[in-house]
Amino acid sequence: MNAEKLQRVIGEIDSEYIIAAGERLGLLDEMGSSSKRTEEVMNGKILRKLSKTALLAAVIAAALAVTALAIVVFRTKVQPADGLTGTWNAKDGNHTVYFENAKLYMTFDSDSPRHEVLIKANWLPSEPTVGSLGVYTDYLSDDGEGPILPYNINTFNKTDIQGIRYCFNGRETLVKQDEWRGFERTEIEVDYTGTPYGYETANYLILFSPENNCLIYIGGTDSMQTLEKIAENLEIKVGSEITELYDAGSDIAWFDLGRG
Secondary structure (H helix, E strand, O other): OOHHHHHHHHHHOOHHHHHHHHHHOOOOOOOOOHHHHHHHHOOOHHHHHHHHHHHHHHHHHHHHHHHHHHOOOOOEEEEEOOOEEEEEEEOOEEEEEEEOOOOEEEEEOOOOOOEEEEEEEOOOOOOOOEOOOOOOEOEEEEOOEOOEOOEEEEEOOOEOOOOOEEEOOOEEEEEEEEEEOOEEEEEEEEEOOOOOOOOOEEEEEEEEEOOOOEEEEEEEOOOHHHHHHHHHOEEEEEEEEOOOOEOOOOOEEEOOOOOO
């Protein structure tokens, strides 16, 4: 469509539709009655055509921007489940495992070379029982006591994450999924009431980098806000590609909190 045809089409669109669309998208303030809005916004032939063209262009641009935001595709997939069955390779052979309480699982997709990742925590809500504050490491934890396990920070450096379904053996709720500092961030709350786990609830913040094909896990009985603050104060160092990985021979794994 050339400029002349586009101008003609724009000229044929009723002004009321353009104004209504502009108001819905927040491009126009309320201006009284419909007839009054038409008179004020489109006063005279030349101004009328210019105003309609400019306003419609703004409406189209805003709609395209909204559409672009809506079609962000995450390589971290969160899938629903009603119980989950998989194969787990133990020392005495393969076993079928069943997570009867699993309500969702996560997969991670990347064609990029695999890179190791180290973390340095510059803020923690409590003193770690494993690892040290302000030192690069691949694992940090405060094991707490009893049903309290404040936080556990793990980097998946030795286990392949491709083709594995990661789940929780509780009733999960997806809280948030967004892009954060080059990572895909997924936040999940899990209710363990009625399960064998000692804690009733836990929060999980998972960071995945498709570009570097690496994964950072932060989980704990501390609040999601606390886990977010831990993440905000992490220094992340992406190292050289890992060529030798530990293959568990499994198509399923779990993110549930654990000690040690």
